[in-house]
Amino acid sequence: SQELEQSPQSLIVQEGKNLTINCTSSKTLYGLYWYKQKYGEGLIFLMMLQKGGEEKSHEKITAKLDEKKQQSSLHITASQPSHAGIYLCGAAQGGSEKLVFGKGTKLTVNP
C-alpha cells in the first residue's frame, strides 16, 4: 500500500520567515492533496496537484509536485501566526477514491 512520509514532523518559525514542508510517496502519486488542520477544527482543503511539475499558489502558500510525481512540497512565504496548524498531505491510493495521509507537520509561528 502507498505510504506518505512528511517532513519535518514539527516546525517552529518566527513570523515573517519562509518555510517548506515536504511529502514523499513510496509510489507514483495520482492526485496529491494538501490539507490544513487547526486545533478544534476540521480539515481545510488547500490544494490538489495531479500533473508532474505542477505548481499551484493560494495567497502565500505554494505547492509543487515534482516531475516524477513522487514528492510534493508546500512552501509558505512570509509566515504569519494564522498559518499555524497541522499540514497534512493526502494521496489517492492506486488511483482509487481512498485517500491515504501522511502523519502531518505541526507548524508553530511565533509572533
Next chain:
Amino acid sequence: DTAVSQTPKYLVTQMGNDKSIKCEQNLGHDTMYWYKQDSKKFLKIMFSYNNKELIINETVPNRFSPKSPDKAHLNLHINSLELGDSAVYFCASSQIPGNTIYFGEGSWLTVV
C-alpha cells in the same frame, strides 16, 4: 452555512456504551466518508458510501456500523465502546469517488 457538519462535536462516554455520530452535507455530493484520526494524528479511512451504497469498508471492528439514510447523510454508530475508540472522527464528502474530499470539523470522542 457549513458544507459538511457533524454532531456532536465533543462526546465523552463510558466504556460499554453505544453512541452515534451524525453527519450531513449540503454540497449535493454523491460520496461520503468516515475517517478516524488517532492520538498520533494519523488519519485513516474507515468507510465510504456512494449513492447510499457502501463502497469502502476498511478493517474496522464490526462494532462500528455506518448508516446512510440518504445521499446527504452518513451516520456512524458505535456499539460497546472501548478505550481505544477514543479519537477524532471526521466525516467527509466528495462529488464522486476520486474527486476532492471536503471534511467536516470532526467529532472528538473520549471513552472513559
